[in-house]
Amino acid sequence: VIFFKSPIYVNASLTDFCATYGQCNSSAGTDVILGGAVPARTFPLVDNDGVVRYYPQAVIRQMDFPPGESPQCGPSDILMEFNSKANFFYQKPNTTTIQPDQFDFLTVAIHEYVSCMTRLI
């Protein structure tokens, strides 16, 4: 579990990747892009080792900056986009079990959350 000092704000959208980005499924349907996520803003900071790294905004929000020296954050910390053409499985009451050709949306969503909070450039 991650203990957040400040809430994380996520902007998620469901998009037709084929129509919007030309990322269409193959005939086998196995190479579909399920989704993606990026930090909405990245900030350069010098670490203890003297190296400059870019920090995602979700991490910046958790840091203790000296008073008056906090950087300006944008409205969203994380941008997520999921493919409306992907065959996602959602855990809902009275739903059947996941099928072999389905992708567990919960797993994908957790992956995207964590990847955007732990990514340094």
Next chain:
Amino acid sequence: MRKSTALRVLYLISLLPPALAALTCYDITSPMHPEILTPVDCWADFAVRTKYTSLDDSGKKYKHTGNGGSGTDQGNNSMSATNHNEHTSSSQNVNLPFFNFAPEAPLYETFNAPALAAPTWNADNKIKFQLDCRQGGGLCDAMNQTLYLAGWYVSQVKAIIVGSANDR
């Protein structure tokens, strides 16, 4: 982010004039196009800039002003001691030389701050999201609930520690 994307980002940064790159944050507008970066002046407080611009730009810029210099953290707390040593050695070069004015990461203060209280099962979900979904058939509702559940798992649910001494 893919490694190639990260390399592209670094390549783009290297093309920027030093004064601009030193203070610039970047907005990414789409997860599908992380290579498209929009420079943003995120250090609006000019006092912050001038504070850091006064530092030596010879590659020995790192000067930490944290409160770990009393010497009491040597020995028992190895992490604090390591950090202290790093802070006092100012001869390390910055990996990107034009970042002479990038602010210092407050990791030392953050890591040494009192531990946060563990979340309770009923605590507010710390991950808040806004979903843009125009699909029918209950899909948006299912996605909404699952995104909430994913955020709840990340911020609320403690991992079960397996492989304890009794299990081994």
